[in-house]
Each structure stands twice: as C-alpha cells, then as structure tokens.
Amino acid sequence: MHDRGGKLLRCAVYTRKSSEEGLEQSFNSLHAQREACEAYVLSQKHEGWQLVPTAYDDGGWSGGSMERPGLKQLLADVGAGLVDIIVVYKVDRLTRSLADFAKMVELFDAKSTSFVSVTQAFNTTSSMGRLTLNVLLYFAQFEREVTGERIRDKIAASKAKGLWMGGQVPLGYEPAGRTLTVNEAQAEQVRWLYQRYLKLKAVDALVEDAYAAGLRSKQRAGGGKGKITRGSMYRILSSPLYVGEIPHGRKRYAGQHPAIVERKLYDQVQAVLTANRRKTIDGSKAGPSAMLAGLVYTADGVRFTSTHTRKGKRTYRYYATPVGTPEPQRMRVPAAELEKLVVGTIVDKLGTAEAIAGDLIGCEDLPAALASAAMLVAKLRRGDPVSKRALATNLINRLTIGEGSVTIELRLTAIDEGLNHETLTILAPATIGRRKASLALIVGDKRDAQPDAAMIALVARARSWFEDLRSGAVPSLAALAAREGIKPVQVKRTLPHAFLRPELVTIVVEGGELASAQLGFPVRLATSTA
Structure with missing residues (x-):
C-alpha cells in the first residue's frame, strides 16, 4: 500500500478500555496497550515507521459504538491525511462491529491508510490480512451477542424462580438481596392509593388527593422525596409486584416476596384502569384522538389538556392549558403540528444508528437496541392513531413547550430494558405564533414568502x-x-x-x-x- 523506499510512515496508536474501572491507577490498561504498540512501532523503524505524538485514547467507552472521542479524533486525522498506519493492541480495541469496521476500511482505503494489530500478527496491506481481520471481527461480534444472550437468559431464569432482579425499588418495599421485604408504613400508603382509586376512578384526581394527604414518592439515591407523579401513580396501580408476582415481558411468575395488596382489590383496580384506557382510545372521554395527551407541559410545569373545536364540518384539535391558568402561562398549540414536529424529531434521532448509538452505550447488546429503535421508528411512521398513542405513552416521558423550543424527553427503557430509568432529551426549535392569521407552530426559522x-x-x-x-x-x-x-x-x-x-x-x-x-x-x- 505504501512505497517504503525512504518514506516516513506516520503511525498512530489507538487504545480503548470498555469500563472506567482502574483508570485512576498510575499504570492502567491504556498505558499497557500504548507501551506494547509503541514498542512495535519502534521495532519497525527500519521500515520508516515513526510514532505521531497525538494520543488517541478512549477510557470507559464501548467498542460497539463509533461515538468515542478518541476514535473520532483519529478518524478525523486520517481523513485529513495525517496518519499512514493505525496501530492497536488487538483488533477489538478499534471496534467490535463489522458494520462499523466496514465504514472505517472505506475511509482507510480512500486515504491509503494501513491497519496493524500488534498481538494478532496481521495488517490490512494484504488480502490475507483483510480476511483474517474479518474472521476475527465475526468472532468479536459473536462473543458480544452470546454474552448478551447469556445475561438475558440468566435474568429470565431468575425471574421465573421469583427473584427480584433489581431496578427501582417500588413504594412499599425494601430490597433484601434478590427479594423484597415489606415496608409496612409505605405498604399502608399503597393500599390507601388502591382503595382511593376505586372511589375516584381518575388518576389525576388521585395524584392531587395523595399530595394533599401528605403521601410522597420513595426517596431515591442522590435525591429526595417528591410528589407522586401521574406516571408513577399508573405504575403503582398496575404493578403486579404488589400481589406477589414478578413480571418479565408479558409473563408473570410467583415471586418470593410477600404481597401488599389483596388479589380482589388489585383486579378491581385493573378493571377500572382498562375501562378508562378504552374511553381515552375510542374518543368517548377525550374527543378526537390525541397522540400526546397527558404528556405536554409548559416550562412552569402546567400540564396541557387535549381539546378541540368545530367550524362547519372541520374539526380543529389543540393542546391547551386548563381553564383558569394564569395569563402568562396560558397557551394553546395546534395538535397536528405539534404531533408532526415530535414524530419527525424522534424519527430523525432514532432512525439512524449514527445519531442514536452514542446514547445507547450502557446497553448490553447494541445491535439489538439499534434494531429496537428502528422498529419504533417504523411504527411511528406507519402506525394507526391508536398504536401511535400507545407508543408515545411508552416512549415519551415528557414534552415541555418553552420559549423558542419544544423539549422532548424519551424513556430509553422503551428501546432497551437494560437502560433502567435513563432518559434522552432532544431539543426541537419551535415557537407558537401566527400563520395566515391562524394559530400555528413555527418550526425553526421557516418563513412564508407571501404577504399575510x-x-x-x-x-x-x-x-x-x-x-x-x-x-x-x-x-x-x-x-x-x-x-x-x-x-x-x-x-x-x-x-x-x-x-x-x-x-x-x-x-x-x-x-x-x-x-x-x-x-x-x-x-x-x-x-x-x-
């Protein structure tokens, strides 16, 4: 690939470690990798190899994603023609993904850059070296997928035995190894919430009653107790944990922890929740289908309600702050335009691996998570109003309409269950304004060239x-x-x-x-x- 007749070949050493454990030590894995690579470069000095001074290190970054600062800098320098040979300790230090490697090879070929693995005795300057590299990458990807399958199988087997596999500890319980013990004071609060809901038959009213009664959410690590939110209330009222069951996907197993709520009371609450859901979906409660109902808030925390008006044969849908909202906080947004903006923004973010991969670093199986994100995008694009509403409720944690933008907060657990309680925030520039004397959501800086x-x-x-x-x-x-x-x-x-x-x-x-x-x-x- 190179004419080595007296030409200096600039060699860049790349190192990576998946976890941050041990990085604080004076001599860690990154140092060991770099030392071995630099020794190899020195051994090839007679071939004209010369080490570049820049350190391309990624400590605490997964090899399943290209969203790594050190790798990005390396690829940028390759693109700028500053590197002739890339030296790594092992091939999986550079990447564990065949798809990502194919992209890198395309760049390397365009810039006549070679790739060398110190411990695996090959380089990409020959066809045999490329074949060997592809075989190794297949095994690296296979190893990652098998590890992910083993973890998922272990979780499924443990839940089938009734073990609690961690996560957010529900109100009414305390963790005790792989099971839960009852916190009696909180358990009484849970029973009160179930009984009260049967009387009120409305989650919003129950949230207000619970706050007035002094009930607060469970204290989390690094935070304090607060008002039980609408979403949290739904989870409390629908969780099978409270009748002694462990959920896993659509299955439920008898748990090793004691129940807090009687089965009869739990079933009655589920019946009311189901009935209310049907009212919302078929329009008997909220009128025309509202994909984002219950998810939209002002910057001050005022929740929008779904509303509509009719003019002749046309129906105009809006998300509006409740009647009685103080004037500075009072707002009304065209529903169709807001839904189009939200769906488009989410599709743009989740629709390409490059855009979303960096936010999924914590998942065990990145390819599976990317496939899940692609499936969500397909459903958002082609789903019917009912399925889109269900998908939005599961995926979107909160939408905040502020001055000049709409903030979209997504639950990453909708993409991968292993990303427990992690969220992704996307900012969409938009302003409530006028278009042709009608209420409109003005996206970005778009303007209508015709006089209004x-x-x-x-x-x-x-x-x-x-x-x-x-x-x-x-x-x-x-x-x-x-x-x-x-x-x-x-x-x-x-x-x-x-x-x-x-x-x-x-x-x-x-x-x-x-x-x-x-x-x-x-x-x-x-x-x-x-």
Whole structure:
C-alpha cells in the first residue's frame, strides 16, 4: 500500500478500555496497550515507521459504538491525511462491529491508510490480512451477542424462580438481596392509593388527593422525596409486584416476596384502569384522538389538556392549558403540528444508528437496541392513531413547550430494558405564533414568502377601531361591538394589534410569522374577527 523506499510512515496508536474501572491507577490498561504498540512501532523503524505524538485514547467507552472521542479524533486525522498506519493492541480495541469496521476500511482505503494489530500478527496491506481481520471481527461480534444472550437468559431464569432482579425499588418495599421485604408504613400508603382509586376512578384526581394527604414518592439515591407523579401513580396501580408476582415481558411468575395488596382489590383496580384506557382510545372521554395527551407541559410545569373545536364540518384539535391558568402561562398549540414536529424529531434521532448509538452505550447488546429503535421508528411512521398513542405513552416521558423550543424527553427503557430509568432529551426549535392569521407552530426559522393578507387586514381593522375610539366617533367598546355586529370580547382581542411596533408590521407585510413573544401579548388574543 505504501512505497517504503525512504518514506516516513506516520503511525498512530489507538487504545480503548470498555469500563472506567482502574483508570485512576498510575499504570492502567491504556498505558499497557500504548507501551506494547509503541514498542512495535519502534521495532519497525527500519521500515520508516515513526510514532505521531497525538494520543488517541478512549477510557470507559464501548467498542460497539463509533461515538468515542478518541476514535473520532483519529478518524478525523486520517481523513485529513495525517496518519499512514493505525496501530492497536488487538483488533477489538478499534471496534467490535463489522458494520462499523466496514465504514472505517472505506475511509482507510480512500486515504491509503494501513491497519496493524500488534498481538494478532496481521495488517490490512494484504488480502490475507483483510480476511483474517474479518474472521476475527465475526468472532468479536459473536462473543458480544452470546454474552448478551447469556445475561438475558440468566435474568429470565431468575425471574421465573421469583427473584427480584433489581431496578427501582417500588413504594412499599425494601430490597433484601434478590427479594423484597415489606415496608409496612409505605405498604399502608399503597393500599390507601388502591382503595382511593376505586372511589375516584381518575388518576389525576388521585395524584392531587395523595399530595394533599401528605403521601410522597420513595426517596431515591442522590435525591429526595417528591410528589407522586401521574406516571408513577399508573405504575403503582398496575404493578403486579404488589400481589406477589414478578413480571418479565408479558409473563408473570410467583415471586418470593410477600404481597401488599389483596388479589380482589388489585383486579378491581385493573378493571377500572382498562375501562378508562378504552374511553381515552375510542374518543368517548377525550374527543378526537390525541397522540400526546397527558404528556405536554409548559416550562412552569402546567400540564396541557387535549381539546378541540368545530367550524362547519372541520374539526380543529389543540393542546391547551386548563381553564383558569394564569395569563402568562396560558397557551394553546395546534395538535397536528405539534404531533408532526415530535414524530419527525424522534424519527430523525432514532432512525439512524449514527445519531442514536452514542446514547445507547450502557446497553448490553447494541445491535439489538439499534434494531429496537428502528422498529419504533417504523411504527411511528406507519402506525394507526391508536398504536401511535400507545407508543408515545411508552416512549415519551415528557414534552415541555418553552420559549423558542419544544423539549422532548424519551424513556430509553422503551428501546432497551437494560437502560433502567435513563432518559434522552432532544431539543426541537419551535415557537407558537401566527400563520395566515391562524394559530400555528413555527418550526425553526421557516418563513412564508407571501404577504399575510389576513394579518394585514387585522392590523388595519385594529388601527381603524382605535382611531374611532380615540376621536370619540364611538363612545365605548360596547358601542363599537354593536356597530360591527360582534361581541365585545372580539373587539378586545383585536385592538392590541393597533400597537404593533413598526418592525413587526414590516414582518407581516413581507410575509413573515409572528410569535407571541414578539407581539407582546398572548397569541390567543391574535384572532381574526372576520
């Protein structure tokens, strides 16, 4: 691959260790790898090999992903033509994935870069070296997959014996090795929640009652006790742990821990939960299907509700803050536009291995996790409204609509059960504003090139009405409303548009879009009176 006739060959040493254990030592695994590789480079000095000073080290990074800082720097330097030979202690230090290695080889070939493993006596300068490398990579990937299968099989076998395999300790229990013991004080709280739910038949009401009664969530490591959230309440009411069972997938096994809730009470609660779910899905409770119902919040923690209005034969769906919400926090968002933004953002993140792999480092089987993410993407793209709603409830922990962005918090357990309680946060630039005098979710910096005739007419009408009031042509808002044949509240909603700053009027005339923050008053006031 190289003409070695007197040419210096720049050699880069790459080292990696999967765990952070022992990295604090003065001489650790990374140092041992580097020392062996540097000795090998020195032994090839007669071939023109010369060590580059840059250290490409990844301590505590899995070989199943390319999202590693040291590897990224190495590949960038290869791409820039700064490296001729890559030296590693073993091939699996560079990668354990055949797909990732294929991408690297493509770059190495394009830049005439060789790859050498010190302990496995081959390099990629020959066809036999490439064959040997591919065989080794197959075994490396096989080893990782077999390890993942063994772990999953061990967990399944342990749960079948009724053992508790760790995770978040449920309210009412304390861990005791591979089982749970009853915390009687908390157990009484759990029984109260079950009995109270049968009376209220609504989780939201139960959350408020529990908070008023002084019930708090279980204290977690590194945190304190807080209000039992809606999601946590659902998990408490539906967990089979409380009747002495251990869940594993769709199966349940008799647990070695004692039950807290009587079977009859548990079954009654499940029946009510199921009935309420059916009401939500078939629209008898929330109206038109709302994929994100119960998941959307303001930056101040106010939860949106699903609502809709009808105009003629058309139905307009929204997510809105509840009636009585203070004016600064009051918001209403077009449901279809928010759902489209959320689905598109999630699909973009989960749809490509390069985008999501770095967030799945903690999973035991990365290929399986990537396949799971791809399956979720397919369901989001092609699923019916009911399945999308169920998928959103399982995948999305919370959506927060802030100033200029929508924050999407995902539960990674929906992708891989081993990522216990880990979340992924995605930021989608978006603003609530106006488009053609209608409420809209403005994504990014997109603009409509056509002048907004409806908004221009609204501003002109507001200025005309204000001049009539100022000059005394009409004595009051009520008189103005009577003259125009509309309600006084419509006059109040229109008049603020008379005071738009000149630069905002220019945006309207040029076809731009205004957000409520630019208008200086809530978007809900910006309603056409036509």
